[in-house]
Amino acid sequence: MSDNTISLSRWLIEQERTYGHIPGSLRLLIEQVARACKRISRAVNKGASTGILGSAGSENVQGEVQKQLDVIANDVLLEANEWGGHLAAMASEELERIHVIPHRYPRGEYLLMFDPLDGSSNIEVNVTIGTIFSVLHLADGVSEVGPEHFLQAGRQQVAAGYCTYGPQTSLVLTLGHGVSVFTLDSEQGSFVLTQSSLRIPALTQxxxxxxxxxxxxxxxxxxxxxxxxxxxxxxxxxxxxxxxxxxxxxxxxxxxxxxxxxxxxxxxxxxxxxxxxxxxxxxxxxxxxxxxxxxxxxxxxxxxxxxxxxxxxxxxxxxxxxxxxxxxxxxxxxxxx
Missing domain, CATH: 3.40.190.80 (D-Maltodextrin-Binding Protein; domain 2)
Incomplete structure (x- = not known):
């Protein structure tokens, strides 16, 4: 990476220190999600060579047949994020109930929701798939987290993003102050900033x-x-x-x-x-x-x-x-x- 390359970690620290856009606990949570996405990217990239393609022989709460990578991605996100002390609970498209942070770990102030592997029906044909995530703030004074605390309108999100696993592994992120795109540098093992203040073109066909x-x-x-x-x-x-x-x-x-x-x-x-x-x-x-x-x-x-x-x-x-x-x-x- 060149001297002027901005890593995700540096960018998040600048958002915290320079602009006051995010608290430190949210910065650390985003970094943990990004690390989980890197692990999922490696699993997807190995594909058939590790025998993890195909059905897991189970169904999720939606009644959909799970792929092995669906289960792996879900487990990676749960394990990577439950111990950091920034979350109170998680909810996944693959799980019927919420995943409350175990008592052996400190509890944080945020709620994390995710679709661990969007587009998994395309895994076997090597088409771009990805992870989608959303972060909410847990209301003050809540002692026991329940599913009702996740039922907040989307405008109350404090962060959201997705990671694509394709020709490039890209992380697209918003903290409520525009959209930035980061690309995984596989040699360095870091997400680096490749687009700032992304805007959807107005004219389209x-x-x-x-x-x-x-x-x-x-x-x-x-x-x-x-x-x-x-x-x-x-x-x-x-x-x-x-x-x-x-x-x-x-x-x-x-x-x-x-x-x-x-x-x-x-x-x-x-x-x-x-x-x-x-x-x-x-x-x-x-x-x-x-x-x-x-x-x-x-x-x-x-x-x-x-x-x-x-x-x-x-x-x-x-x-x-x-x-x-x-x-x-x-x-x-x-x-x-």
Whole structure:
């Protein structure tokens, strides 16, 4: 690394000392999460050579078949973060109940939530996958932590981010003062700052959605996609490209870097569900990042970060990305309702 390279640790210390953006305990928590992500990255990188691909032979609380790497990533995050003294409890997409910090360790003031391995259905085909995380502050005076303490609206997050495991291992992070991107230098074993004050491009000609579900979409989403597909001769007056990886971290990372809109909307296959993605582990942290990068994130007519959670594993529709595109989709939902 060159003399002017800024490591994640140095950057966090500067945020604490120079700008007063974060307390020391939150800085140390973020560093622990980053170390866990490095361990997961190494496990993912070894892949089939260590025999850890394929099914774990179990299901998570969502009723989904777990991959071996799902279980490994979940265990790594729990073990790496429970002893540091910065957390009171953790919640995972893979666990039915919260994980309260054992009494043998000091208890901290934060709550950590995570999707340990987003996009794990793509593991065997070597497509980018990742870890998503979110940090909340535990209310003062709480002696016994329960699931109800995690049920805070997304706007109350104090930090959020994700790590991608692909051609590069990248950590994308917000502390509520913009979005920064760090890339793992495998030789040094450190995350180094590669982008500051990331902003989603305002002008875009890309959308990201699973087109195979078109027949199940609500009218506002179908209207928007039909207009995009009409191209230069249609009402939008320009041609659009569709991009879809099937890993939320990969699709949202592209939107953050290149602009566009990511949609995982409600559909009529399971009309009683608000959506497919989990509010606490996926929608909220990604919405926080997108808004901090100058974009918008909605669940239809409502801002995602304003949704009041009712359960740990609540689901939500997700539409996020460049401001103008998301605002148009929000208008179409309001007109339809």
């Amino acid at each position: 890309e959308f990201s959605i699973n087109m195979s579900n078109m027949r199940h979409w609500a009218a506002p989403v179908r209207r928007y996609i039909d207009e995009c597909l009409a191209g230069q001769d249609g009402p939008r007056g320009k041609n659009f490209n569709m991009r879809w990886v099937g890993s939320m971290v990969a699709d949202v990372h592209r939107v953050l870097q290149r602009g566009g809109v990511f949609l995982y909307p409600w559909d009529k296959r399971e009309p009683e569900r608000a959506g497919k993605l989990r509010l606490l582990y996926e929608a909220n942290p990604m919405a926080f990042l997108v808004e901090q990068a100058g974009g918008m994130a909605i669940a239809g007519t409502e801002r995602i970060l304003d949704i009041q959670p009712e359960t740990l594993h609540q689901r939500a529709a997700v539409i996020l990305g460049s401001n103008e595109e998301v605002a148009l989709l929000q208008r179409y939902h309001r007109e339809a309702s």
